[in-house]
Amino acid sequence: MCGNETCQHPDQEHGQPDRRTLLRGGLLAGAATALSLAPLSFAAAAGTPSGGTTTQTVTGHLDTGAADFVYLPVEVPRGVRQIAVSYSYDRPGVPAGTPGNSCDIGIFDERGTDLGGQGFRGWSGGFRTEFAISTDQATPGYLPGPVRPGTWHVVLGPYQVAPQGLDYQVQVTLTFGDDLPAFTPQYPPLRAAGRGRAWYRGDCHLHTVYSDGHRLPTEVAAGARAAGLDFMVSTDHNTPASHGIWGPLAGPDLLIITGEEVTTRNGHWLALGLHPGEWVDWRYRSRDHAYPGFARQVHRSGGLVVPAHPYCPYVACQWKFGYQGADLVEVWNGPWTYDDESAVDTWDSRLAEDLRAGRPWLPAMGNSDAHSVPQVIGLPHNVVLAEDLTRDQVLAGLKAGRSWVAESAGVQLEFTATAQGRQVGIGDRLAVPADAPVDVSLTVSGVPHGTVRFITDEGQLHQESLPAGGAGTVVWRTTASLAAYVRAEVRHPLADGTPGQGNTMGPVLPWGPMAALTNPILLGQG
Missing domain, CATH: 2.60.120 (Jelly Rolls)
Incomplete structure (x- = not known):
């Protein structure tokens, strides 16, 4: 001894x-x-x-x-x-x-x-x-x-x-020595005081001192409220240890959902909506064929599987598992970068491919991945149409693609498609004949001098600038024969003040940083 x-x-x-x-x-x-x-x-x-x-x-x-x-x-x-x-x-x-x-x-x-x-x-x-x-x-x-x-x-x-x-x-x-009294976890409730069927804002990728963040849970909850969020998801790396801390920090004004960022050697993924205290293993590579089993574990819990920052350049961060079994993909992570540009392009290509093949399409989401000051909680975040402010309804809205991504609560957006007396919104299908005229409308505010882009399976088919005040409505007419889907982007101007250069092989981004990004509206009989 x-x-x-x-x-x-x-x-x-x-x-x-x-x-x-x-x-x-x-x-x-x-x-x-x-x-x-x-x-x-x-x-x-x-x-x-x-x-x-x-x-x-x-x-x-x-x-x-x-x-x-x-x-x-x-x-x-x-x-x-x-x-x-x-x-x-x-x-x-x-x-x-x-x-x-x-x-x-x-x-x-x-x-x-x-x-x-x-x-x-x-x-x-x-x-x-x-x-x-x-x-x-x-x-x-x-x-x-x-x-x-x-x-x-x-x-x-x-x-x-x-x-x-x-x-x-x-x-x-x-x-x-003898054991001391046991720790009693205080898990967050599964609902908050919502507004019924409404658009709710939330950041689904956040870290605390319970993994590699510098913020206390109290600071993260306060930051979510300050960002104008209705919900947030706790996603500390590889551990559910913070789940039992969140209960007192939730409230009628803030739904806190428990989750985990699963950091494998071949990419990171978000397990959103885990049962409080549930842990998801990360000790595998793509070649080990273990990931599908853990994706099924999350689904059995009623949660969502989301590949995170798929083009992150750091060691073990780039996504290598494919997208089978995923419910969404995180295409915008923190301040806008080339990584996000690549993720959106890949997602858009997959969207067109899935619709052409008759497969379920994969919605996009964006999150801050905020760890520490000065990283901004809610930059970006998701705006989801949910039946109420509950864990299950928020996750259902995200999975259905009834959501868009905003850089802040200062950005407001409404995106619809109308034809033959019917109107649908983000994530829905407008079932109309191939030659029926469809009016696509985007109303936006909070993006001064911004550029609106309408993108389809053929690529960008319409671009229009917003006024200096940052608010306006853009309407464009198409048909289902020309567009299997339409999605919208709202971009800031480039650093030199120009609205964007379109397709370019130059050294700068072809468009300014993203201010808002929608999931698609599907057109045609399907």
């Missing part, structure tokens, strides 16, 4: 663990490769006073090409009331353009590490260097609860390893 002193774990040779198993099945069946280290064993608590601690430390080295996840088994004896872990790793210099060391951390309890299993107890990615778990409390990102005896697993995620390799150190401290 080490008592209160730190012990060096002696099972390494030449910088490598001398007992290891490369797991392509078993521990993480069907998931990304994992490396299991020799276990840390702690003596029983007999003779240790309440509040006494014991600590052990493991050091090791990982070469480039290391497994996606490295598991350190920890044999926890009876009588432990808290487990605390800290870690560090080296960051050697690397040539320009070469990834340096980056390593995440999390933990699973005695229930095991099976993919999608019950053992998950927390994840902080690379945002924290230490965490602690006990019955009454836990570090943000981790789940409070009893520290039961058995084999726990500290998990390292070396998602970037420098050419020199990665040297790591993990320290585990157990505190003995």
Whole structure:
């Protein structure tokens, strides 16, 4: 027994663990490769006073090409009331353009590490260097609860390893004593005081200190209210730890929906509308064929699957799973960039393809992905037509594509198509003969000197400028034979004040930044 002193774990040779198993099945069946280290064993608590601690430390080295996840088994004896872990790793210099060391951390309890299993107890990615778990409390990102005896697993995620390799150190401290009173989660209610069938504004991609954000949940809720939002979705990375905090922060004026951003090695996706406390696993790549099962898990919970920022240029962020099983796609993430331009273009091409093939079409959404100041909550956000301000009705409106995306609550928009005495709105189909005249109308405000674009399966077919005051109505006539769908964009002018350059191979964006983007209105019999 080490008592209160730190012990060096002696099972390494030449910088490598001398007992290891490369797991392509078993521990993480069907998931990304994992490396299991020799276990840390702690003596029983007999003779240790309440509040006494014991600590052990493991050091090791990982070469480039290391497994996606490295598991350190920890044999926890009876009588432990808290487990605390800290870690560090080296960051050697690397040539320009070469990834340096980056390593995440999390933990699973005695229930095991099976993919999608019950053992998950927390994840902080690379945002924290230490965490602690006990019955009454836990570090943000981790789940409070009893520290039961058995084999726990500290998990390292070396998602970037420098050419020199990665040297790591993990320290585990157990505190003995009786459990304290259990933490009681306070989940948010499933409805707020809505206005019946109406348009509701909400940001569906937000982070807090419970993953890699710097904002407290109180600050995020206050920011959502300040942005004029009616609802928001909590989507901390890979953990539901914040779900039980949101209850007191919701209210009649703000619906808070629980979710998760699932950050795999081949792209990130939003699980919107999870049951409070529900966790979705992320430990897989596209080639592991595990993603469809977790998409089905979200659907069984009544939630939505949304590939996030599909063209994000950072490591492991670009979307590689395809769109089968997705309910929407996030085409606008934070301030408008080339990434968003590419995402909208891809979505539009897929929209035309799906309609031509008679498949269900995939609606678009936009979210702020705000983590910290100065990132703006609600830039952008979704404006969804829902039967009421409830979790189920908001999700249903989003899934049906009855929504548009706004950069702020200062942008107002109404988009309709009218023919033969009938009128429909965003996400609906106007079933008319192919040659029947259809009047498409967009009324917008809040975009000074903006440019309105009407886009169909043939591309842009109408463009018109808004006046200096930013408000106006644009009407365009077409037929279903010319347009299988019509969607609208409202753009700001370019930096030089011009409304946009159309199709161009120049060095600047062909259009100014997006101010608003609608889902399509479908035309024809279908």
